Amino acid sequence: MTAESSALTKNQEMVLGALSQAKGPMSAYAILDELRQEGFRAPPQVYRALEKLMKNGLVHRLESLNAFVACSHGACHSTGLVAFAICDQCGLVSEFSDEAVTNSLTNWIAKNQFSNTKTTIEIRGDCAACAAA
Amino acid sequence: MTAESSALTKNQEMVLGALSQAKGPMSAYAILDELRQEGFRAPPQVYRALEKLMKNGLVHRLESLNAFVACSHGACHSTGLVAFAICDQCGLVSEFSDEAVTNSLTNWIAKNQFSNTKTTIEIRGDCAACAAA
DNA sequence: CTGCGGACGTTATAATATAACAACGAGCCG
DNA sequence: CGGCTCGTTGTTATATTATAACGTCCGCAG
Ligand SMILES: [Zn+2]
Ligand SMILES: [Zn+2]
Ligand SMILES: [Zn+2]
Ligand SMILES: [Zn+2]
Numbered sequence: 001m002t003a004e005s006s007a008l009t010k011n012q013e014m015v016l017g018a019l020s021q022a023k024g025p026m027s028a029y030a031i032l033d034e035l036r037q038e039g040f041r042a043p044p045q046v047y048r049a050l051e052k053l054m055k056n057g058l059v060h061r062l063e064s065l066n067a068f069v070a071c072s073h074g075a076c077h078s079t080g081l082v083a084f085a086i087c088d089q090c091g092l093v094s095e096f097s098d099e100a101v102t103n104s105l106t107n108w109i110a111k112n113q114f115s116n117t118k119t120t121i122e123i124r125g126d127c128a129a130c131a132a133a
Numbered sequence: 134m135t136a137e138s139s140a141l142t143k144n145q146e147m148v149l150g151a152l153s154q155a156k157g158p159m160s161a162y163a164i165l166d167e168l169r170q171e172g173f174r175a176p177p178q179v180y181r182a183l184e185k186l187m188k189n190g191l192v193h194r195l196e197s198l199n200a201f202v203a204c205s206h207g208a209c210h211s212t213g214l215v216a217f218a219i220c221d222q223c224g225l226v227s228e229f230s231d232e233a234v235t236n237s238l239t240n241w242i243a244k245n246q247f248s249n250t251k252t253t254i255e256i257r258g259d260c261a262a263c264a265a266a
Numbered sequence: 267c268t269g270c271g272g273a274c275g276t277t278a279t280a281a282t283a284t285a286a287c288a289a290c291g292a293g294c295c296g
Numbered sequence: 297c298g299g300c301t302c303g304t305t306g307t308t309a310t311a312t313t314a315t316a317a318c319g320t321c322c323g324c325a326g
Contacts, residue, residue, distance in 0.1 A: 009304065042307060047283065063196040064253050066282060085247050098241050104233035109256060112227065114218050117258035120197050123242060125250035142273065161313070175276060180314065199313060
């Protein structure tokens with residue numbers, strides 16, 4: 001392997017492709033169905049690819065939906081905490097990293113001596129466009 | 134009905150009881166297994182109770198675990214956003230509502246014209262005690 | 267009484283996720 | 297070359313989480 005965390009395999013490319021073209025979050029099974037024509041046959045193929053893609057920061061899991069999205073930034077090497085605003089109407093996912101949010105949460109974590117964490121921040125509602133409609 | 138959102142039924146009491154006595158989050162099926170001796174037979178009994186309890190703020194769902202906890206405060210009528218710090222070692226769940234966190238997130242929401250939202254904030258890691266050990 | 271609505275019980279099934287193992291192929295070394 | 301090892305893949309089976317659908321029961325308004 002190179003200095004990179006390593007290149008993507010074919011399956012990983014296909015899963016990432018499906019997520020990148022999607023206009024909203026996709027469940028693992030939606031990905032599977034889309035990739036059946038490309039030869040996918042079973043859930044583990046999707047889940048294994050997703051696992052690797054998430055480890056590399058190319059894909060995020062939306063816990064409140066049990067679904068997945070491609071990282072808006074190509075890959076997430078963000079220093080701050082990543083948050084998602086998810087429109088329940090149109091499926092739009094806005095990935096963001098807000099300094100004030102990061103600071104306030106990391107402050108709480110420090111004050112309460114919580115350890116190395118993985119943090120989930122998900123806002124569910126309607127996006128500006130859908131709320132206006 | 135009274136001015137209250139209404140009293141709990143027997144099933145709801147039992148589910149809340151199971152969650153209140155638990156030392157950590159419980160999956161719906163863990164609750165079901167615990168309550169089989171009390172006569173529970175099938176998932177819908179648990180899920181229906183949980184739905185009502187959550188609507189009344191007595192129970193919270195932890196999205197990143199697909200599990201449930203009793204509200205630490207008895208019932209949540211909090212004005213701010215509620216967050217959870219979850220210890221992956223011992224299962225301890227610290228429910229909190231931090232003003233700085235609430236403000237920073239609601240600021241982002243306002244700036245981005247997101248609508249009425251339901252917000253999930255979950256910090257996963259090790260609690261102070263477990264991190265020390 | 268009668269009809270309605272809410273909680274409940276029950277069966278079946280959907281949706282999400284992982285365990286387990288066989289097969290394959292690329293790289294390495296004898 | 298032939299055999300080894302390791303990582304990816306394919307495949308089957310199963311575990312886990314959640315909901316649909318329908319019938320029963322019961323309290324209460326009319
Ligand atoms: Zn990202
Ligand atoms: Zn929208
Ligand atoms: Zn609460
Ligand atoms: Zn702990």
